Amino acid sequence: MTAARKLLRRIAPQLITLVAVILLVSLYYPDFYKVVLVNDRLVGIPIDVLKRCAPVALLAIGMTLVIATRGIDLSVGTVMAICGAAAAWSIDQGYGLWGALAIAGAAGLVCGVWNGILVAVLGIQPIVATLILMVAGRGIAQLITNGTILTFDSDAFSYLGSGTLIGVPVPTVIWILTGIAVGLLVRRTALGLLIEAIGVNLRASTLAGINSKVLLIAVYVASGLCAAMAGIIATADIRGADANNAGLWLELDAILAVVIGGNSPLGGRFSIVASLLGALIIQTINTGILLAGFPSEFNLVIKAVLVIVILVLQSPRLMLLQDPVHLPFLRKRAAPTPPAEVRK
Amino acid sequence: MLLSTRDLTKTFPGTKALDAVNFDLKAGEVHALLGENGAGKSTLVKCLTGAYRRDSGDILFDGRPVFPQSTLEAQAIGIGTVYQEVNLLPNLTVAENLTLGHQPRRFGMIRPRAMQALAEEMLQGYGIDIDVRRQLDSCSVAVQQIVAIARAVHLSGRVLILDEPTASLDAREVAMLFDVVRGLRDRGLGIIFISHFLDQVFEISDRLTVLRNGRHIATHPVADLDRMQLITAMLSHELQHTTSHRLQRSADTSGDAIRFTGVGRRGRIAPFDLTVRPGEVIGMAGLLRSGRTESAEVLFGAVSSDSGTVTDARGAVDLHNPRSAIAAGFGFAPEDRKTDGIVAELTVRENIILALQARQGWARPIRYAEQLRIADDYIARLDIRTPDAEKPVGLLSGGNQQKVILARWLATHPRFLILDEPTRGIDIGAHAEILRLIEEVVARGMSILVISSELDELVAVSHRVIVVRDRTHVAELTGADVDSDRILRAIADPHASAEVAA
Numbered sequence: 001m002t003a004a005r006k007l008l009r010r011i012a013p014q015l016i017t018l019v020a021v022i023l024l025v026s027l028y029y030p031d032f033y034k035v036v037l038v039n040d041r042l043v044g045i046p047i048d049v050l051k052r053c054a055p056v057a058l059l060a061i062g063m064t065l066v067i068a069t070r071g072i073d074l075s076v077g078t079v080m081a082i083c084g085a086a087a088a089w090s091i092d093q094g095y096g097l098w099g100a101l102a103i104a105g106a107a108g109l110v111c112g113v114w115n116g117i118l119v120a121v122l123g124i125q126p127i128v129a130t131l132i133l134m135v136a137g138r139g140i141a142q143l144i145t146n147g148t149i150l151t152f153d154s155d156a157f158s159y160l161g162s163g164t165l166i167g168v169p170v171p172t173v174i175w176i177l178t179g180i181a182v183g184l185l186v187r188r189t190a191l192g193l194l195i196e197a198i199g200v201n202l203r204a205s206t207l208a209g210i211n212s213k214v215l216l217i218a219v220y221v222a223s224g225l226c227a228a229m230a231g232i233i234a235t236a237d238i239r240g241a242d243a244n245n246a247g248l249w250l251e252l253d254a255i256l257a258v259v260i261g262g263n264s265p266l267g268g269r270f271s272i273v274a275s276l277l278g279a280l281i282i283q284t285i286n287t288g289i290l291l292a293g294f295p296s297e298f299n300l301v302i303k304a305v306l307v308i309v310i311l312v313l314q315s316p317r318l319m320l321l322q323d324p325v326h327l328p329f330l331r332k333r334a335a336p337t338p339p340a341e342v343r344k
Numbered sequence: 345m346l347l348s349t350r351d352l353t354k355t356f357p358g359t360k361a362l363d364a365v366n367f368d369l370k371a372g373e374v375h376a377l378l379g380e381n382g383a384g385k386s387t388l389v390k391c392l393t394g395a396y397r398r399d400s401g402d403i404l405f406d407g408r409p410v411f412p413q414s415t416l417e418a419q420a421i422g423i424g425t426v427y428q429e430v431n432l433l434p435n436l437t438v439a440e441n442l443t444l445g446h447q448p449r450r451f452g453m454i455r456p457r458a459m460q461a462l463a464e465e466m467l468q469g470y471g472i473d474i475d476v477r478r479q480l481d482s483c484s485v486a487v488q489q490i491v492a493i494a495r496a497v498h499l500s501g502r503v504l505i506l507d508e509p510t511a512s513l514d515a516r517e518v519a520m521l522f523d524v525v526r527g528l529r530d531r532g533l534g535i536i537f538i539s540h541f542l543d544q545v546f547e548i549s550d551r552l553t554v555l556r557n558g559r560h561i562a563t564h565p566v567a568d569l570d571r572m573q574l575i576t577a578m579l580s581h582e583l584q585h586t587t588s589h590r591l592q593r594s595a596d597t598s599g600d601a602i603r604f605t606g607v608g609r610r611g612r613i614a615p616f617d618l619t620v621r622p623g624e625v626i627g628m629a630g631l632l633r634s635g636r637t638e639s640a641e642v643l644f645g646a647v648s649s650d651s652g653t654v655t656d657a658r659g660a661v662d663l664h665n666p667r668s669a670i671a672a673g674f675g676f677a678p679e680d681r682k683t684d685g686i687v688a689e690l691t692v693r694e695n696i697i698l699a700l701q702a703r704q705g706w707a708r709p710i711r712y713a714e715q716l717r718i719a720d721d722y723i724a725r726l727d728i729r730t731p732d733a734e735k736p737v738g739l740l741s742g743g744n745q746q747k748v749i750l751a752r753w754l755a756t757h758p759r760f761l762i763l764d765e766p767t768r769g770i771d772i773g774a775h776a777e778i779l780r781l782i783e784e785v786v787a788r789g790m791s792i793l794v795i796s797s798e799l800d801e802l803v804a805v806s807h808r809v810i811v812v813r814d815r816t817h818v819a820e821l822t823g824a825d826v827d828s829d830r831i832l833r834a835i836a837d838p839h840a841s842a843e844v845a846a
Contacts, residue, residue, distance in 0.1 A: 190701045190709040193694060200689045207646060207684055208752065209670035209702035268689045 007273065014261055014277035017310055021281055025288030032291070042167040045287065053283030054171035055080065055230040055247065057276050059254035060261070061175075061182050062223030064275040067258050069199045069219050070267030071119060071126035076254055078137030079111045079227035080247030084235035085144035091152040100157060105228050111137070112224025116217030130220075134251065141243035151240035161236030171233045175276075178229065182222070183272045192270075195219060199267030257282055260310055281310070345407065346371040346534040347392070347423070347503050352401035354387050354558075357741045359770065361387040363558040364401065369503065369534040374525060376537045376549035376566070378578055380632055380797040381679070382768045384558040385538055389505055392536075393425050394418040405502075424496030425505040432492055434481035439463035441480050442495050466498050467491075470524050486517035490524055497528060504528060505536045510544055522548050540632050542571060554578055572836045575631070579799050579832065602661065602760055602791070604643065606652030613638040615651050616817040618810070620760055620791045625782060627806030628795045629831045635815035636795045637679055640762045643793065644676040645669040670703050675753030679764040679795070681742065685749045688738030692730050693719035695737045696751045703756060722751035727777060743774030750781065761785070764795045779805055799828040811835055 026032040035044030059076045066073045083104040090100035111133060118129035144150075163170045186192035197205040198212045206212045230250070235241045259265060260281055261274035285306050289299045347369040354362040362384050369375050379385050390396040392403060394412030402409050405421055412418035415425065432441045439460045440447075448458035463476040470490050480488060489509055496504055506525070510518045525548060529535055539545055545552060546566060554561040554577040562577050601621045608615030613635045620626065630636040641647040645663040654661040662668045666676070678684035687695055696719045701710055710718075719733040726747040730740055737748050746766060753761055763782075767775045782792055782805050796802050802809055808822040811834040819834040821827075 188709070190706045193701065194706055197687045197690060197698060201687045204684050204687055205698070207666050207676060207678060208699040209667045210698070211667055
């Protein structure tokens with residue numbers, strides 16, 4: 001099986017789900033596919049989805065790595081708020097675009113190192129360790145903004161949130177490039193294998209000579225940096241840092257994206273592409289519900305129903321979307337392991 | 345007979361955990377069940393208590409065949425079990441633990457006073473005087489054990505299985521527990537006692553049964569047996585006449601030896617000296633928990649040494665963690681393959697290159713074609729039975745998993761490889777192949793330390809054998825002295841009486 005074929009087989013359930021969700025939305029909103037060029041900007045629902053999913057997509061990249069090590073990072077929404085506040089404060093203090101980016105990135109780095117040390121060195125369970133920052137971090141963000149919405153005026157900075165590059169929204173460019181960069185980093189080096197190994201069996205991996213402590217800290221740092229980028233985009237988009245609401249509940253959407261991406265919460269094998277498709281699926285649902293014109297109080301319920309349906313269809317018990325029998329165009333050379341062989 | 349098994353057989357992938365075992369328990373006896381790791385003790389107990397379903401054979405209770413499907417059903421039949429880790433609820437009171445599931449009730453509401461009265465009644469005759477309203481975890485471990493026993497006896501009442509009950513007790517608590525056990529025996533219960541403390545076995549048991557590699561080896565009244573005979577039965581000693589120590593090829597004494605001086609770890613293994621010469625196989629013998637695995641962990645840096653030095657021809661060797669040990673050219677195939685060895689979800693290929701890749705660092709990946717070449721090479725050389733290199737290693741049999749671990753280390757070309765029970769729980773064919781492999785790599789100058797319960801295996805492959813007892817290296821046999829009888833005598837030294845965990 002070639003590498004491309006393997007990848008296609010891995011992400012087939014997510015691709016099918018995405019297509020199905022898009023078809024469902026376009027039933028209610030036939031103009032869904034229309035994309036036009038206005039003032040050198042691409043405008044249309046698909047472009048809007050690709051732009052709005054940026055924060056969750058960025059968080060999902062880091063979250064995929066963390067979950068692959070059998071961990072979880074509940075603090076990413078809060079880290080977004082901290083980094084966004086730090087960026088707004090830096091602009092306010094006159095440090096300029098690069099100063100703001102450096103300070104926001106450093107804040108994300110520090111948050112990641114904090115989480116990583118709690119998990120890898122002190123051995124605290126990831127869900128508890130990151131819960132600390134999730135709760136306390138909002139307070140830190142509020143201290144940075146003095147409890148108000150800290151607005152700023154910097155065209156260079158807000159370009160990151162609302163600008164376009166050759167017609168494409170900058171947030172879209174950022175999350176796609178980040179996804180490609182991280183994907184290449186973990187698959188072109190041995191990082192991906194080593195992360196999967198410690199996620200499956202930490203003790204055996206350590207005995208095989210893997211520096212599991214450093215690797216664990218590194219994935220939480222990666223998650224912190226991804227959250228910093230998401231925070232910068234969110235802040236730039238609204239030209240202000242809202243410590244109370246920036247990134248609120250987004251950690252849950254990020255986890256959901258990873259799970260819809262077919263990555264096991266028990267660690268091990270992971271696919272960043274599949275998580276990004278998961279983020280796209282979530283955003284398509286969010287946007288679709290608004291477009292379909294349901295009263296807003298229905299939104300969360302409809303989203304919940306769709307997510308349940310997707311997860312049930314993907315569940316190992318049903319295997320509807322994983323079983324090659326149901327994917328005729330992939331059936332060739334896909335050899336399902338007969339259970340008899342497992343028992344032998 | 346109160347409880348018997350007839351030709352009880354249980355197979356796991358790649359290994360026969362129980363092979364036609366016949367076992368008899370009389371009413372009113374304490375029957376010790378002995379054997380090394382993987383001998384089949386716990387599998388036998390789990391079949392008796394319904395935790396496992398047997399493949400074939402009969403379990404007879406009072407002469408009638410029974411088919412327990414769960415521990416609850418086994419309890420209803422009359423078979424109760426108390427495990428080493430007390431399986432009670434530490435945050436409830438003693439009375440609640442004793443009566444859980446059958447509390448006296450009125451209109452569905454628990455009657456606290458009746459419950460306490462019942463609990464006090466259940467504890468009568470156990471010689472402990474405690475307030476049953478106390479929370480369980482405020483009691484000593486010994487009292488918790490006795491509470492667990494009282495509960496098991498109350499619910500089942502005929503057969504009591506004690507699985508390593510004394511592992512975390514001190515000498516006084518052991519005496520207290522044994523008084524309880526004797527009292528139950530005199531009431532006519534049949535008690536199965538599993539322990540690796542031989543002194544305790546001799547003290548409390550009436551009869552004992554030895555299992556080895558899933559087979560019933562012997563059942564004797566304790567009075568007929570001495571320590572030496574017991575250990576002989578527990579450790580494999582069958583091929584004495586067909587294998588002999590190979591004196592013809594002595595180890596190279598000129599080369600670059602690794603010298604461990606005074607390394608050890610407080611509470612795990614007393615400081616010891618060891619010189620490892622190129623091309624040498626060092627055997628390590630001792631009973632379970634004697635300090636043999638602990639020695640290996642210190643040698644590999646899995647548990648860092650708190651004393652002593654390690655040097656080779658180039659100077660000091662840093663062994664503060666596995667990574668540094670691997671950098672120094674060491675390898676370690678641990679005893680527990682499942683938890684410490686394989687990375688089950690990853691493929692055979694990935695498992696084989698894991699240590700090599702970890703040593704190279706993440707930034708220098710081994711190319712896929714190269715990985716495949718290494719994996720296919722070792723699959724062929726070690727005859728690993730797998731359809732291809734991309735099968736998850738967790739789906740292979742035990743013997744093949746062990747070969748994958750060996751391949752992982754051989755791929756790093758170590759100079760010193762530590763093998764902890766490399767042949768446990770694997771079939772005869774793979775067994776012989778692994779021994780042949782050891783000879784092959786040693787001939788090319790690698791040094792190997794083999795830990796094994798199979799004395800004949802040690803005698804066959806080792807240039808010298810170190811005997812470990814009570815967390816101390818007590819003897820080293822070299823040359824013509826390497827034979828099973830001498831090893832057994834060193835392990836069984838009658839002066840070793842400190843086995844009761846202090």
